[in-house]
Amino acid sequence: MDTLPLYAASFAAGICAALGLGGGTVLILFLTAVGGYSRQAAQGINLVFFIPCALTALAAYRKEHLFQPKKLLPALLFGTVGAILGALFGLTAEQALMRRAFGAFLVAMGMVTLSRCQQKSERTSYFGGNQDNPAK
Amino acid sequence: MRKDKLSAAGFLSGAVNGLFGAGGGNIAVLMLEREGADPKTAHASALALTLVFSIVSIFIYTAKGALDPVNAAKLLPFGAMGAFVGTRLMKRIDPMMLVRLFACVMIYFGIRMMTN
Known part of the structure; x- marks a missing residue:
């Protein structure tokens, strides 16, 4: 793949990430659909891509004391086991099966996102203001 | 939040993240919010976990030869x-509006992936 479209995809993914639109999904979709990357390679690139974005955001969240690492310990331990199993399975499973599974995951997440948007806008119109941030 | 539910949320989120290379945060946010965490705390905690x-x-991706971290960086x-x-x-x-649009794009590509 030419490097220019790859850089453009990274740039677009960065915009989407900042807007809270799931930059990772954009990057994986672009790399597989347009860039001709294998699903595993695209997913791996996305994982690397995520690290600095998360570190930057977490630095801000930490100042606001929005998460407490000690309280998250059980989730971290079990999640690490889950991540190892998930990665090992994802890398060895049949490509076609994983492609369909990822498709199903995208559909499910898209539906959940739409439903949450709907709930949010119903709440806002019912109360006549933004209930998540009443100051607005 | 109960420890067993927190562990389950972590496991599912980690498994999805490892499996698809993305999406673990979405799962964690959903599960944490369902257990009563406010949206901001849920997002921050999900980010730390992911x-x-x-x-x-x-x-694991690097060890299995699926990723060249230097190139990706x-x-x-x-x-x-x-x-x-x-x-x-x-x-x-x-x-x-953007989130709605993006959700539709996700559904479109998801259906394409499932059917092609």
Whole structure:
């Protein structure tokens, strides 16, 4: 793949990430659909891509004391086991099966996102203001 | 939040993140919010969890030869520039409309992946 479209995809993914639109999904979709990357390679690139974005955001969240690492310990331990199993399975499973599974995951997440948007806008119109941030 | 539910949320989020290389954060946010966490705390906690799961997954992807982290890192400056532009754009556009649009794009590509 030419490097220019790859850089453009990274740039677009960065915009989407900042807007809270799931930059990772954009990057994986672009790399597989347009860039001709294998699903595993695209997913791996996305994982690397995520690290600095998360570190930057977490630095801000930490100042606001929005998460407490000690309280998250059980989730971290079990999640690490889950991540190892998930990665090992994802890398060895049949490509076609994983492609369909990822498709199903995208559909499910898209539906959940739409439903949450709907709930949010119903709440806002019912109360006549933004209930998540009443100051607005 | 109960420890067993927190563990389950972590496991599912980690498994999805390892499996698809993305999406673990979405699962964690959903599950944490369902257990009563406020949206901001849920997002921050999900981000912290996904950071760890992503690092673990990167090691496995690299060990299995599916990833060249050095090459992938070359894309980071472009992502950072995009993020900078995104934060500027955020002040000018309706985020809800964008989220809806993006959800539709996800569903479209999801159906294409399932059927092709």
